[in-house]
Amino acid sequence: MMTTPPERVVIVGGGLAGHTAAVTLRRCGFQGQISLITRESTEPYDRPPLSKELLAGAVTRPTLSPGLGDLEVELQTDTVAVGIRHGEILTTAGRLPFGAAILAPGLRARRLPGELGAPEARVLRTFDDAVQLRTELTADRAILIVGAGLIGAEVATAAAAAGCRVTVVSPEFGPALPGLPDTVLDEIRGWYDECGIQLTVGVSALETNSTGVLLSDSRVQAADLVIVAVGGSPATSWLDGSPVTLDRAAFITADEYLRTSLPGVYAAGDAVAWRSSRYETDMHLEHWHHAAESAQVAARNILGAAESYDPLPYFWSHQLGHSLHYIGRHSRTDTAEIRADFRSGRAVTWTRGGHPTAVLALDAPHLVRRARKTLESATRPEAGVVR
Secondary structure (H helix, E strand, O other), rough: OOOOOOOOOEEEEEOHHHHHHHHHHOOOEEEEEEEHHHHHHHHOEEEHHHHHOOOOOOOOOOOOOOOOOHEEEEEEEOOEEEEEEOOOEEOOEEEOOEEEEEEEEEEEEOOOOOOOOOOOOOOOHHHHHHHHHHOOOOOEEEEEEEOOOHHHHHHHHHHHHOEEEEEEEOOOOOOOOOOOOHHHHHHHHHHHHHOOOOOEEEOEEEEEOOOOOEEEOOOEOOEEEEEOOEEEEEEEEHHHHOOOEEEEOOEEEEOOOOOOOOOEEOOOOEEEEEEEOOOEEOOOOOOOOHHHHHHHHHHHOOOOOOOOOOOOOOOEEEEEEEEEEEOOOOOOOOOEEEEEEEOOOEEEEEEOOOEEEEEEOOOOOHHHHHHHHHHHHHHOHHHOOOO
């Protein structure tokens, strides 16, 4: 850990992790210079509302508070990091020296081959993506959404509410959780029916072409607009060949303190893979709580803390008139038990060797809050639970 605070901290990435890192540094009393660079043209903003409130027209800009100006943070917009070496980050605006750095570049949305053809294909990753998409979700348009994960389901919700004719195609169905009981999958599938959304599972979208989207079953699905929601990949190509080590999937590798292989450089957010003592493996997460919590730990460690980062994974989604909340980490071989109670809600609890490993709650977030303490205890390293 660093024992003397650096004179300048440079943060790469203008998402929630980058913003939280700057806020944490100031709240911990850091008086030095903070520079934050982002490839976007605006201050950092909150991403979850992009696929929910913003598409629905409930908000115009999902802001984060406090503003960076109030924190005396030097913000460099429209600036892209292109390289790093000891004590210096290379950007499209020039060299940026640092005493310490936090890398939080996030993800880039994956795309399909042929997306430059017709019909037009969209992704939803940035504020500009959401603003453009909101204008295109108009009544009676035929919208094809590729991917039935969290973002795909949330975009489908907004499109259906706008009066679009919505079709969703995906090789797999539901949230990316292994071993979901068929009865739960059937219930979630019913949510699509309730919203008038056509769901086709078991086929992949291969590419877009001049007439639509070519599917793996050789059909061409026509649409006025295609929205690709098949996840993202780390925005880390600028680190290729640098002293910062990447894993095989291009995530930044870090230890339990979120230190990278380059001294004085930490990583946070969606693009980091760190060593978890809780699960005895390298992990990466792509959810809101992880972005905020990892940035807090990285910032505090820059200022001399020796705080390990070892959270319980947690995410939530509001989709199709319902909510999903998940906490923990389970495998396909864990035992799943469904609990259904009119008053307390519905949930799936996974166990291994009699110990709980995860909980998924449907329309019952209080069940996840209730499970957190038990899961914290059952999965702590000293508990001796098989992982």
